[in-house]
Amino acid sequence: MKLPELTKRFNQIVAPDIPNEWDVEEMLEPYLDQSDDVCQTIFWCIPAIWPISNGLCRDFLKILPELLGFVPLAQLPARVGEILDCYEMQGLRAAQQFMRSMESRYQERGNGSGLVLLGEVEGRLLPFIRGVAGRDLMIAGGNAVFTDTETIFLPPELAIYPKSADNILLYKLILAFQWAFLEIGSFTVFDSAEQDFKSDPEGPLWLTSFFSSCSDPIFARDCYSFLETVRAARFLERELPGLMRAWSALPRIVAPPVQEADPRATLLLELQAELLNGSLLQIQSQSSPTVFNDYWRRLTCEGASAVDTVHAVREVLAAIFDGKEDGGSGEEYPGISPLIFQGELRLTAIEAVRRQQFLRQGEELVHSLALYLAALPQEKLSQLLRSEEEKQSGASGLESDVSMIMDSEFAGTVDEHQAPLLVTINNEEVELSGEMAEEVRKFREEFGHLPGRFVSSAVGRAGEGVAPDVQPGNEQGGALQAAICYDEWDYRRLGFRKNWCVVTVKDLPDLKSGFIRQTLGKYHGVVNRLRHQFEMMRTTDRFVRRQRDGDDIDLDGLVESLADARAGLAQSDRLYIKLLRDERDIAVIFLVDMSNSTAGWVGNTIKESLVLMTEALEVLGDRYGIYGFSGMRRTRCEIYHIKDIDEPSGDVVRQRIGAIGPREYTRMGPAIRHATSLLGKTDARVRLLITLTDGKPEDYDDYKGEYAIEDTRHALLEAKTAGIHPFCITIDHQAHDYMDHLYGPVNYIFVNDVRRLPLRMPEIYRVLTS
Amino acid sequence: MSGAKIRLEEHRIIEEPYYLAQKNEVEIACAAHRRGLPLLLKGPTGCGKTRFMQYLAWKLDRPLITVSCHDDLSTSDLVGRYLIRAGEAVWMDGPLTLAVRAGGICYLDEVVEARKDTTVVIHPLADDRRELPIEKRGELLVAPPEFMLAVSYNPGYQSVLKDLKPSTRQRFVALSFTYPAVEQEAEIVCRESRVDRKLALTLVKLAVMTRSLKDSGLPEGASTRLLIQAGKLIEDGVDIPSACRAAVVEPLSDDPEMLAAIEDMVASLF
């Protein structure tokens, strides 16, 4: 392709963005003399990457000619998917590295290297470690192995063993060790012999200050970390013996030859090697100095705690090197790299998580405490507020003066969890009872104390009147609940764009208009007929006669059978009446396209159809919900609430139907996903999703054409997987073949004469559900 | 009605069933029986509800009549119906009526599965009236003091919507069953499947692991029943991994990744 043509297509793809002209030319230059096939492929890739990150797209185009040297064209979309996953998980730098390392990975794969990508096995590793740990740990790829206590970071790929099963085992081993550290308290150790350390959930861990108090902090850290790994190994031999056995049956990861001249590094490296070859805990291990032998003995015979490890580290530091800071070598300790399953000890990451948890849970506590205080008698509350104000204006700033929480005198004597808690807030005593007291107790158990500033701010909020979080409404009707994010399917990368669409649910204004009355008047006869028709479909208890068993005797059958007997004929044994119940257990959601193309009489007929439909459904008794959808761009997908599934119908609902009107664009995917999740919450035996639309899915941004159709199709597939029957009623002048692709040949109907829709719709529904 | 007597005798539990009490549930149930109050047992599948009822029936020395509820269960299935025998209409008591007449224990298993209108017939039996109207015969049965009604349901596995109506629920003394504590559960597995204690403990550990996967897509973890079954297979000579796969892993899920994860747990534990 020629440059002008390339740039033109490029600009079309990235519109409405307008990148710098020179930039574009530079990016596209490598493709001037490429075959058409290649150009087709890049124009397939760009729209997948550009909206996620322009920068990544630039780098990708730069590196692509090289990639094409070894990645077959057909595999490119899958690779693009991996690149995007990497970007979304770890950022631009990692994604760039990932692209650059692709070639070597390709070669390895080709050689049957046993390479395992984290992405491939994450689905089984996550439930594995959650089950083992008994809590919801996360796992993520990272450039080092470590845990921050919430997430365990793993290498994005492993190719240490030639067999992939062994590499998977290694993943499990890494997870198990990181979990073991949490379980055996490696991070939360606290030497109670040291009085002067005050635990503070926002400050450093005790371990941090311990290391920095050592004469050689880095060596102390490495030493502690290694000894804890040995302890973890002991723990795992007890808890997960199968895993440890499988691991010891694997070929040893060859420890790097010990080259360090530094005696401290040499010592640790030798110990690592012994741990790997299994000779470490044989007590007469020769290389270990006596301090360690002591520790091993304790570990194997009595069991050691993290505090014992701390003592051992102290002794090592003091004894082995005779107190000489440099271990006698005169050099700085160079540090060693940890064993792969041991990982790094990242105390700062752990502290950050602890801080976050503290603030998050603190915020929750402040909120409920404020609610609790606000519900106090007015008098008490204003007293509290007054004293709080005095304190604010006064000079005293000591937190501990402001407020404190203490257990009432019952504590310890009665069941602790029933005794009320007393808070003293600026000398005013407030009794906390029930759930509130329990919440405060839990918080203090977890973090040691409840800072006075939390209590102060709860008092402040209680004074302002803690209104439940109200969202400011806007001219289109207020948002009803917090925004929800849905993934969107990108067919080019065969994967989801994570949390791509932001859906807000809004209320339609209940508009008082004559529309409903007019409609009901206009279709008066139809409504009556519909009512009658639908009444016939209602749940019926049906008696079936002449059954072999049943609830009651069928007298006709009995008389006949007795007569038969008298006449010497064979008697029938069908003498019972059975009550059969054909229960209609149906829930349906109508999803109404409110894009601007429905302006005018198309929209009006849709509304009329809905009015008739609701009349019929009320008679029938099926549960139904109605929602409109429209919006612009992925960040503003709007769902308009007209009727929730279990909301009773009535004038308000009718008025909302009257208020349906054309809005913006048609992004179908998120609307379908939202409806799917709503239907998923009902227990109806049959669940239907009926979409009413006047054309193709389309949004202002790149949600168009094949992309939009494929996302919609995927959203519909997700609905089907969730046990929902999607059906579409489309109003158009001609049928489109994409409808087949979207819904399957029998799951949509197309109404070319809009005026007939109000009559057709109940009919369609009737056929659909009987 | 000697036929009915014979049938009732079959429901009497002669030998003491093995039941390891979790807390004070036996005392509470006996008190409820003395005071004529009905029982509601809730808890996940395979945690010992049925076994508890058997034990209770033995202890109280009453026949135990169990009805497994399903969504086709009609009132007549519970109360009784007319049958034609040799050209004559003969009334036949349903299990509930039978239990009331004999002063036995009627246990409706999985009561939420029954149709809403069926559950309503137990209402007058389950409050202080303690009576069962048999409409078709125009008879009003008053339950003798020995009679006890017990129902069970599993709050976990159904959606929130499939729930007992408050008017039903609030007639019962409710006992909540969970999986027993690790030590106890191991002892149960030991007793019931005859595996050694160490193996039983590891089986329980496996179950505990699977039970924490609720948010990862496994709504209900391995029950005590599954562990006992695994233990029985092992006792019969099946090797441990195969026994666990057949008796624990496969019954829990069909999702390949979940299966792989649980297999990994088995491989790690044994």
Ligand SMILES: Nc1ncnc2c1ncn2[C@@H]1O[C@H](COP(=O)(O)OP(=O)(O)OP(=O)(O)O)[C@@H](O)[C@H]1O
């Ligand atoms: N506390 C217990 N004492 C003795 N055995 C028990 C106990 N708990 C469970 N079991 C064993 O577990 C098995 C399953 O228990 P049971 O059949 O009573 O479960 P359930 O709660 O009735 O389950 P479901 O709801 O699926 O019917 C029993 O056969 C018994 O062997």
Ligand SMILES: [Mg+2]
């Ligand atoms: Mg049972």
